[in-house]
Amino acid sequence: MVRHSSRIELSLSALNKNIRFIREKTGPDVIFSSVVKANAFGHGIDPFVPMAEKCGIRHFSVASSYEAYEVISARKAGSHVMIMGILYDSDLEWVIENEVEFFVYDLQRLEKARDVARKMGKKAIVHLEIETGGNRTGLPEAELGKAVRFISRNGDCITYAGFCTHFAGIESLANQFRVNRQLNKFSELYARSTKNGVKPLLRHTASSAAALAFPETVMDLVRVGTSQFGLWPSPDIYNLHLQHTGNVKDSPLTRVLTWKTDIMHVKNIKKDEFVGYGTSYQAEHDMTIAVLPIGYSNGYPRALSNKGEVLIHGKKAPVIGLVNMNVFMVDITSIPQARPGDEVVLIGRQKKNDITIRSFSEFTNLINNELVSRLPAAIPRSEVR
Ligand SMILES: *Cc1c(COP(=O)(O)O)cnc(C)c1O
Numbered sequence: 001m002v003r004h005s006s007r008i009e010l011s012l013s014a015l016n017k018n019i020r021f022i023r024e025k026t027g028p029d030v031i032f033s034s035v036v037k038a039n040a041f042g043h044g045i046d047p048f049v050p051m052a053e054k055c056g057i058r059h060f061s062v063a064s065s066y067e068a069y070e071v072i073s074a075r076k077a078g079s080h081v082m083i084m085g086i087l088y089d090s091d092l093e094w095v096i097e098n099e100v101e102f103f104v105y106d107l108q109r110l111e112k113a114r115d116v117a118r119k120m121g122k123k124a125i126v127h128l129e130i131e132t133g134g135n136r137t138g139l140p141e142a143e144l145g146k147a148v149r150f151i152s153r154n155g156d157c158i159t160y161a162g163f164c165t166h167f168a169g170i171e172s173l174a175n176q177f178r179v180n181r182q183l184n185k186f187s188e189l190y191a192r193s194t195k196n197g198v199k200p201l202l203r204h205t206a207s208s209a210a211a212l213a214f215p216e217t218v219m220d221l222v223r224v225g226t227s228q229f230g231l232w233p234s235p236d237i238y239n240l241h242l243q244h245t246g247n248v249k250d251s252p253l254t255r256v257l258t259w260k261t262d263i264m265h266v267k268n269i270k271k272d273e274f275v276g277y278g279t280s281y282q283a284e285h286d287m288t289i290a291v292l293p294i295g296y297s298n299g300y301p302r303a304l305s306n307k308g309e310v311l312i313h314g315k316k317a318p319v320i321g322l323v324n325m326n327v328f329m330v331d332i333t334s335i336p337q338a339r340p341g342d343e344v345v346l347i348g349r350q351k352k353n354d355i356t357i358r359s360f361s362e363f364t365n366l367i368n369n370e371l372v373s374r375l376p377a378a379i380p381r382s383e384v385r
Pocket of ligand 1: 208209223
């Protein structure tokens with residue numbers, strides 16, 4: 001096996017703990033749909049889906065038909081898959097054949113799905129995604145009556161699985177007025193659309209932040225991404241949790257991901273020498289540096305040039321000079337025992353120290369999800385306890 005320059009480990013015990021905590025918040029009867037779009041937020045669909053199944057998850061949500069295909073390749077038979085985003089007409093046949101559920105937000109898609117389903121003699125499983133004020137995708141209010149009548153008339157070809165919406169920024173308390181308007185609109189439209197007795201199997205609106213902090217948004221199913229990976233959706237949601245528990249500190253969510261590499265090369269340099277490209281770092285004293293085989297092409301942000309830190313032998317080693325495409329340098333003057341081949345932690349814990357994903361956002365403007373979801377798919381991922 002040819003070796004990659006870094007590796008990702010995924011903790012099953014952390015995932016189990018996170019899912020249990022979120023389930024406590026939602027109650028046991030709500031379907032937990034694990035959102036695994038963007039290669040499971042960079043954790044890797046292939047290893048992550050079976051891990052989630054070990055924690056009792058049997059429903060997965062993705063952003064595209066291609067991701068649905070990836071989940072189907074990784075899942076156990078019987079786990080459900082739902083597409084919340086892009087689905088091309090040319091993939092409808094594959095989707096219906098594989099009983100993949102999908103969001104519908106216009107009448108054309110409904111007609112097309114009916115036509116394909118009829119031809120195949122198999123039902124399309126649809127969730128009506130309702131426009132409630134987010135103004136992303138969503139079926140306009142004016143088309144709702146028509147859509148429900150269409151589903152009702154074509155019950156032999158369409159399973160009316162869901163009635164749903166997505167909040168526009170529920171992780172931030174500043175958006176609360178907007179979220180409340182969306183929730184009211186959702187209830188009003190649900191009541192109106194079911195007046196004639198045509199009802200969906202499920203109602204759902206909640207993402208991580210909603211499921212953790214706003215019980216009124218938790219209905220029959222929750223679509224949980226960020227928090228299952230042990231990441232808080234925002235400081236607001238963490239603070240609401242603390243308020244709710246009355247604790248000043250609590251850590252019910254544990255990061256699932258650890259990202260590691262190893263030292264590629266070690267060298268001693270003299271005071272006044274420059275390190276790497278350009279003149280952004282000049283040694284203030286004689287020092288020892290380590291070269292790491294990781295750069296911005298591997299997902300390590302260039303914005304951490306002269307700012308980031310990694311862990312070696314449990315100690316923090318600061319990034320010096322620019323992060324290049326495939327390498328960067330760290331100062332190991334205070335870690336004299338470091339040798340080529342020694343383990344380096346880029347994200348995660350080593351002995352008593354920890355590099356958090358949040359620490360990256362402080363220097364880079366990258367939000368948690370942006371950083372992890374961009375970790376290249378080629379990095380090998382493995383499950384650990
Ligand atoms: C990404 C996404 C979610 C999950 O959001 P998190 O905040 O990561 O839990 C839920 N619903 C939809 C429609 C999404 O696009």
